[in-house]
Amino acid sequence: MSATSAALQRLRLRTELRRARLAAELTQREVAKSMEWSPSKLIRIEAGEVGVSVNDLRPLLAAYGITDRRKIDELLDLARGSRKMPFAEYRDLYGKEMLQFLSLESAAWITRHYSSLVIPGVLQTEEYMRATMRAFAAQTNEDLVDRAVEARLARQELLDDTGDRQLFFILDESVLRRSTGGPGVMRAQLERLAELSAQPHITLQILPFSAGAHPAIQGPFTLFEFRVDEMEDALFIEDSRGIILAGTSPEETRRYLERFWELEDLAVKEDVEKLLRRLAGRVEAGSDDLLRLLDDEAV
Structure with missing residues (x-):
C-alpha cells in the first residue's frame, strides 16, 4: 500500500x-x-x-x-x-502541523498555494532549499539540513504525477525578484520553475507588483481538495511560527478558496514560462536591484 x-x-x-x-x-x-x-x-x-x-x-x-x-x-x-503515514520517519524534524500538511499534500487531488515570501518548498531546487534553511536557522546543523533537504526532495514526487492530480501555484512577484542564495542559485531556480510551468498538471501564475494591495496580502496559504467525497477540503495558513492548520470550518475554507480565485483574476497567466526564463536571464545583471537606483543617482 x-x-x-x-x-x-x-x-x-x-x-x-x-x-x-x-x-x-x-x-x-x-x-x-x-x-x-x-x-x-x-x-x-x-x-x-x-x-x-x-x-x-x-x-x-x-x-x-x-x-x-x-x-x-x-x-x-x-x-x-492507515498505520504507515507519509514522512513519519521525519518526526524529529517536523511538528504535528507540518506532518499533517505533508500527509494531506500527498493525498490531495487538487492543491492550491499562494506564496508571498519564498518559492514553495515542493518547487525548490536543492541549492535554493539549502539557502533558505540556512537563512531561517540561527545555528545550522548540517546533518539536520541534509535530512530536511532529503524530505523536501521526496515531496517532489508529486511533480512527476502521471494521474489527474492538479497543482496550482500563485507566486508574488517579490518571490521571484529576491535573489536567494546568490545569482547562480536564483537563476537555476527560475529556470526550474520555467520547466515546471510547462507541465500540463502544474499551473504557475505570477501576482505582479502592479496588482497593488490584494486579498491575500496578509500572507501565504494552501488549500487541499480531495477526490474522496467524505473528505472536506483542508486549509493551512503559514505565519512566522510556521504552517498551522486553520480550516476549522467549511465556511472559512470556502472564503480562502474564493480569495485564491480573486488572486487568479489579478495574476499573470499567459507566457509564464517565457517570463520566468527572461527573469532568469536578468538575475546576474541586477538591473532591477533597488540599491542600483542609489548608485545611478550618484553617477
Missing part, C-alpha cells in the same frame, strides 16, 4: 469516527472516560495526528453503537491501511 493511500485512509477514518461519535451524542471526554483513555488520545485520533489500532477500534465502535458487520469491517480495514 502506498503512503498516499495510507494518508487517505486515515483521513477517511478520522472523519467516520468523528461522525459516529456525534451521531451517538457523545463528547470526547465521555468517550475517553469509557475507553479509559486520556482525552488527548481521542482528540489526536480525530485530528488524524495518530492512527488507531484494530484492538482499540473494536471497543470504540461498540461505544458508538455501530453493530453493522460490513461497516465494522470497512472501518477496521481503514485502520489497518
Whole structure:
C-alpha cells in the first residue's frame, strides 16, 4: 500500500469516527472516560495526528453503537491501511502541523498555494532549499539540513504525477525578484520553475507588483481538495511560527478558496514560462536591484 493511500485512509477514518461519535451524542471526554483513555488520545485520533489500532477500534465502535458487520469491517480495514503515514520517519524534524500538511499534500487531488515570501518548498531546487534553511536557522546543523533537504526532495514526487492530480501555484512577484542564495542559485531556480510551468498538471501564475494591495496580502496559504467525497477540503495558513492548520470550518475554507480565485483574476497567466526564463536571464545583471537606483543617482 502506498503512503498516499495510507494518508487517505486515515483521513477517511478520522472523519467516520468523528461522525459516529456525534451521531451517538457523545463528547470526547465521555468517550475517553469509557475507553479509559486520556482525552488527548481521542482528540489526536480525530485530528488524524495518530492512527488507531484494530484492538482499540473494536471497543470504540461498540461505544458508538455501530453493530453493522460490513461497516465494522470497512472501518477496521481503514485502520489497518492507515498505520504507515507519509514522512513519519521525519518526526524529529517536523511538528504535528507540518506532518499533517505533508500527509494531506500527498493525498490531495487538487492543491492550491499562494506564496508571498519564498518559492514553495515542493518547487525548490536543492541549492535554493539549502539557502533558505540556512537563512531561517540561527545555528545550522548540517546533518539536520541534509535530512530536511532529503524530505523536501521526496515531496517532489508529486511533480512527476502521471494521474489527474492538479497543482496550482500563485507566486508574488517579490518571490521571484529576491535573489536567494546568490545569482547562480536564483537563476537555476527560475529556470526550474520555467520547466515546471510547462507541465500540463502544474499551473504557475505570477501576482505582479502592479496588482497593488490584494486579498491575500496578509500572507501565504494552501488549500487541499480531495477526490474522496467524505473528505472536506483542508486549509493551512503559514505565519512566522510556521504552517498551522486553520480550516476549522467549511465556511472559512470556502472564503480562502474564493480569495485564491480573486488572486487568479489579478495574476499573470499567459507566457509564464517565457517570463520566468527572461527573469532568469536578468538575475546576474541586477538591473532591477533597488540599491542600483542609489548608485545611478550618484553617477
